[in-house]
Amino acid sequence: MEDRKPDNLMIQASELTHYYGPRPAIQDVNFGVKRGEILGFLGPNGAGKTTTMRIITGFMPPTQGKVTLADYDVVEQSLAVRQRIGYLPETVPLHTEMPVTSYLKYMGTLRGMPSRQIKRRISDVIDLCRLGDYHKTIIGKLSKGFRQRVGIAQAILHEPEVLVLDEPTIGIDPIQVVETRRLIQDLGKEQTVVLSSHILPEVNMICERVLIIHEGMIVAEDTPENLAQRLQGVDQLQVEVGGPVREVTAALRQIKGVTEVTHRSQQGRNVFTVQVQRGQDLRDEISRVVVSNDWRLLSMQLVSMSLEDIFLRLTTHEEL
Amino acid sequence: MRTIRAVAWKEIQVYFGTPIAYIVGLIFLVLTGIFFAIGVVPSENNPFPEASLSNFFQWSTTILILLAPALTMRLLAEEQKLGTIELLLTSPVRDWEIILGKYAASLTFLLAMLLLTLYYPLLLFIFADPDPGPIYSGYLGLVLYGAAALAIGMLTTTITSNQIVAGFVAMGIIAALSFVHFSSELLGGFSALLISEIGLQSHFEDFGRGVIDTKHIVYFLSVTAVFLFLAIRALEFRRWR
Numbered sequence: 129m130e131d132r133k134p135d136n137l138m139i140q141a142s143e144l145t146h147y148y149g150p151r152p153a154i155q156d157v158n159f160g161v162k163r164g165e166i167l168g169f170l171g172p173n174g175a176g177k178t179t180t181m182r183i184i185t186g187f188m189p190p191t192q193g194k195v196t197l198a199d200y201d202v203v204e205q206s207l208a209v210r211q212r213i214g215y216l217p218e219t220v221p222l223h224t225e226m227p228v229t230s231y232l233k234y235m236g237t238l239r240g241m242p243s244r245q246i247k248r249r250i251s252d253v254i255d256l257c258r259l260g261d262y263h264k265t266i267i268g269k270l271s272k273g274f275r276q277r278v279g280i281a282q283a284i285l286h287e288p289e290v291l292v293l294d295e296p297t298i299g300i301d302p303i304q305v306v307e308t309r310r311l312i313q314d315l316g317k318e319q320t321v322v323l324s325s326h327i328l329p330e331v332n333m334i335c336e337r338v339l340i341i342h343e344g345m346i347v348a349e350d351t352p353e354n355l356a357q358r359l360q361g362v363d364q365l366q367v368e369v370g371g372p373v374r375e376v377t378a379a380l381r382q383i384k385g386v387t388e389v390t391h392r393s394q395q396g397r398n399v400f401t402v403q404v405q406r407g408q409d410l411r412d413e414i415s416r417v418v419v420s421n422d423w424r425l426l427s428m429q430l431v432s433m434s435l436e437d438i439f440l441r442l443t444t445h446e447e448l
Numbered sequence: 449m450r451t452i453r454a455v456a457w458k459e460i461q462v463y464f465g466t467p468i469a470y471i472v473g474l475i476f477l478v479l480t481g482i483f484f485a486i487g488v489v490p491s492e493n494n495p496f497p498e499a500s501l502s503n504f505f506q507w508s509t510t511i512l513i514l515l516a517p518a519l520t521m522r523l524l525a526e527e528q529k530l531g532t533i534e535l536l537l538t539s540p541v542r543d544w545e546i547i548l549g550k551y552a553a554s555l556t557f558l559l560a561m562l563l564l565t566l567y568y569p570l571l572l573f574i575f576a577d578p579d580p581g582p583i584y585s586g587y588l589g590l591v592l593y594g595a596a597a598l599a600i601g602m603l604t605t606t607i608t609s610n611q612i613v614a615g616f617v618a619m620g621i622i623a624a625l626s627f628v629h630f631s632s633e634l635l636g637g638f639s640a641l642l643i644s645e646i647g648l649q650s651h652f653e654d655f656g657r658g659v660i661d662t663k664h665i666v667y668f669l670s671v672t673a674v675f676l677f678l679a680i681r682a683l684e685f686r687r688w689r
């Protein structure tokens with residue numbers, strides 16, 4: 129067993145490429161998901177997240193490449209794979225004419241759950257997803273946020289080994305977003321979770337490991353913390369100075385270790401963003417330069433670079 | 449089996465919860481009622497009508513050309529349109545279970561509709577003395593004909609995400625198979641024989657006359673099986689497209 133199953137991987141994708149038309153939607157995508165891990169796919173719209181999710185759930189085969197889930201081939205042993213997953217598609221497609229409970233019962237039966245278990249699990253997931261007041265409501269009459277909850281409820285109903293959630297918090301209100309994230313984190317304690325998102329703080333918050341996907345290719349892979357550190361070649365300082373913009377900028381640029389200085393005007397105040405080579409503390413030097421020129425140093429703040437900045441860097445021509 | 453039942457049961461609930469199914473049922477009952485009445489009520493052209501359902505049977509098959517596709521057109525086209533097929537196809541359900549489940553639902557609705565027409569023969573038995581043979585065989589033929597028509601509809605709804613297209617294409621196929629025997633009369637010879645052998649209508653006629661020929665039963669069951677098989681293959685293809 130041990131030699132056949134490297135690193136106890138739940139999902140292993142190798143060299144996935146998918147074409148819808150002449151251009152590849154994803155290209156040479158490789159990744160592994162450990163048992164019990166929460167993995168996030170992060171990327172802007174059109175990056176290839178949904179395509180990847182549809183391949184690992186067995187909804188469509190990749191043009192090239194191979195995915196195994198719990199050691200079953202997603203294409204060749206599709207049924208075994210489908211028995212082990214719960215899936216929330218991006219558009220949350222539900223049978224809108226059905227009441228919530230009937231729908232969940234239907235999905236439970238499709239998953240081959242025994243009736244008694246279905247009954248028990250329906251009441252569990254209705255509690256978990258806070259659908260209590262709406263369990264008899266026709267799905268079509270629910271708000272977007274509540275439909276999302278029904279979507280998650282059906283995905284976790286049969287306690288699948290792997291949960292695949294495609295943009296689980298898209299288009300729902302902020303309070304529900306917080307609840308949903310918490311729920312996913314709880315689920316992630318027991319289950320293997322793969323989720324996608326285009327929202328950085330979200331992935332940062334929920335996931336143990338992040339894959340950044342851009343134009344169909346994985347451009348970075350690490351823990352949120354490591355990614356931030358690894359890609360953070362520079363630190364940023366926000367410095368507010370009372371003085372002539374051009375001279376201040378020039379003087380700051382002169383300091384050894386400063387790589388870039390940009391200026392913006394914030395409510396009439398001059399704020400300079402100073403990028404500094406990693407690991408150097410130039411605060412003393414900056415204040416000395418400002419004071420020696422007879423300018424006023426009004427504030428100075430060290431800004432640690434967030435995943436968001438990294439992301440903007442990786443996908444510089446993104447229009448949000 | 450449980451899965452097929454779950455799929456079927458869901459669709460049956462949709463049938464009985466949506467107006468379209470009631471409209472289909474109503475149209476069927478009104479039209480067949482009219483043709484039944486025309487067949488048995490004395491008129492100038494037909495002063496001494498027979499106490500039989502032959503007019504009802506003959507017209508029912510024609511009406512089903514329009515109505516059977518109306519029952520099946522939604523079944524998979526809508527899942528494709530709304531995207532719910534994504535959850536259906538990623539559930540551990542086999543393609544044939546999906547097709548058979550949905551088909552079973554449409555067949556159930558058709559049988560329910562035919563059940564409601566049983567008051568026509570009931571009237572005949574109360575007010576006249578009809579020959580029961582053609583009535584039994586006619587109903588058997590109608591069920592077989594309807595089963596084949598619905599199977600054709602299953603294929604088209606699997607192929608497209610557009611319900612209307614699914615409906616019209618199915619109507620086209622059923623109509624072509626129903627009326628193909630007219631062309632055989634023009635052609636003559638071997639091709640005429642061949643064409644009348646593939647026609648739905650020519651295989652139905654004997655049932656209306658009270659003749660139950662296994663040849664015809666086998667024919668309708670084969671058409672049904674072939675189209676259901678094609679629908680299953682089409683769904684498999686849809687999965688791997």
Ligand SMILES: Nc1ncnc2c1ncn2[C@@H]1O[C@H](COP(=O)(O)OP(=O)(O)O)[C@@H](O)[C@H]1O
Pocket residue numbers: 148149153154171172173174175176177178179180
């Ligand atoms: N069904 C489809 N047909 C054609 N192109 C598609 C289809 N789905 C996605 N694409 C294209 O593939 C690329 C990746 O899309 P997608 O996987 O949906 O990205 P994401 O989920 O990250 O937004 C995009 O360029 C998109 O336009």
Ligand SMILES: [Mg+2]
Pocket residue numbers: 174177178179218
């Ligand atoms: Mg997407």
